[in-house]
Amino acid sequence: MTLLSILGVLSSAIFSGTSLLFTTLGEVIDERAGIVNLGLEGVLLVSASSGFAVTYLSGNPYLGILVSILAGGLMNMILGYLVITRKANQLASGLALMFFGFGLSALIGKPFVGEKIHSLTRYVLPGTAGLPLLYTSLFKFDILIYLVIPAAILVWWLLYRTRWGLGVRAVGENADTAFASGRNPHLIRYQALFAGGMLVGLGAAHLTIAFTMNWTEYMTAGRGFIAVALVIFSKWHPLRAIAGALVFSGAVAFQLLLQSSGVQVSPFLLDTLPYILTLVVLIAWGGNRKHSAPGSLGRVYQGSE
């Protein structure tokens, strides 16, 4: 095993972890407002397919990213209408959204299966420009990768340092109390869902426009559910989500590394590690009030009329 192969694995972990972190951040905002979005898989797929289609047709990846973001926000609005306005069950509505995403993305993406696009421009990581060419090629990242950590900090700032974020967290803890203190839970939840959906769309954009650079049906392969698990793992906190995404993509990278060095461990078993780790963490924190989920997560706010 050479240094080069280790760096190569690390680099691919960063690429695959970026879309995961954006998605997780989106779900953090949703759940902080008290809404579980189990349809992330569908949101990701629709954003990815529409972003890819626009990039392919226009030749402009930035336009594609913009469309992805919008598609993510709009998909979440469907969920919002069901669970906020119609007061439907969140888990069932999320799963319905997932099935919708499976179908719609297959329809949108069908003409583009097998097509290739020009990816986003990649920039060399500052400070590594002096290294040999073989190495610098591993440290060339696109703009979205450079933006993902700032995005996590931005989400943290929004949630913990702004009035809007206070409102979101208040609604997520107890919508009735938030209403009593003069906030509009319905509006805040819609806003949070839209913001969260845009971040999920950004994750989808990175996956398809910058990372794989093609479209295949059901290309997300469970990323949505991983993100839901990561939100729990990171205790509904945007900065800890960075650690969560690192652990997960690290585990994937570790597995690739083991394979390349000829160690015989089933990749399937290694794949289960992040989930089992999340489960263990959950058990370890179990019953600890301070770290538990937002108070009214998953509950329907009946309104006060």
Added chain:
Amino acid sequence: MSKIAEVITRFPVFRKKALQTVVHYLLMILFAFLMFGLILFIAGKDPLQSYKDIFTSTLGSAYGFSEVIVAMIPMLITALAVALPFRVGLINIGGEGQLYIGAAFATFGALTFPNLPAWLLLPLMALLGMVGGALWAFIPGYLKSIGLVNETITSLLLNSVAPKIIGFLILGFWHAPRDTIRTPNFGTSALLPTFFGTRIHLGLVFGLGLLIVFWLVMKYTRWGLEMRAIGSNPQAAKRNGIPLSRYLVIIMCAGGAIAGLAGMVQVSGFYGTLFLNFSISLGFMGFMICWLAGGDPLGIVLMAFVVSVIYSGGNLLQLTRDLPFAVINILLAFTLFIVLARPAFFKGRKS
């Protein structure tokens, strides 16, 4: 929508409660079909012709109808796997994982004892499948009963783990000589018998039988009463001497066992082999069906039938309309959206 319903319910024939419900459901599904037709139209396909395809291929022939029933079997069972725990207030979203583990246990039986006669091997496989599903559900059930972690989150997490264990088992031990993603075909004694020369298999009897048992237990036994008591107010039930945490664990495991049986039924009755990712979201589908039916056994049969018609029709859409199979999910989702959004008249029925 609500206007139409109002007009319809003015006719005395439609005043009957059961009939009203049916009319409401039909109206909602009609609306879903309209919306999907619009999407097909935008995609440049002929909606009317597509619907004709869907219905003639499913309800128009005896063979098509039998295929709908075949598709319905696992959904009946996975929906019940959600309905039972729901009666005590447990949300089992882990049907998908329990189904996989159940299928793996049943496959173990089929591959280890290929020489047993069918009358011995099939019950053994069913038992193994149920044990597997129950074990997988024991984890969330136990964690919930001691007040550590919510069963929704744990069963959801375990859904992602189970298919990977299947992959490990197939790749590592069970794969067929020239195939890495599936086991050898089961021997004939490990296959559920089929009826009437169609693909309808004994699993249908399992599914309908379990639903009837569920209904009887809920309505006429002490357990049913106690479970309803727990579901409506766990604390009050506890004070009345109902062993709450024991109930929670047992019921969760029972739900898991049922989902595990669905896994056994799929590998033994439908595929005759175990392969990677064989369940096309059957567990999630069961969750949706149970939710739409409100946990009611008859409702589960009806909703499973509707979903199966939609799904079986999707196959033909793929062949004749040059659309990806997944597109049929849009029609399914519209149906779900509309029932979930529950137009106002539907809610007013209760009062």
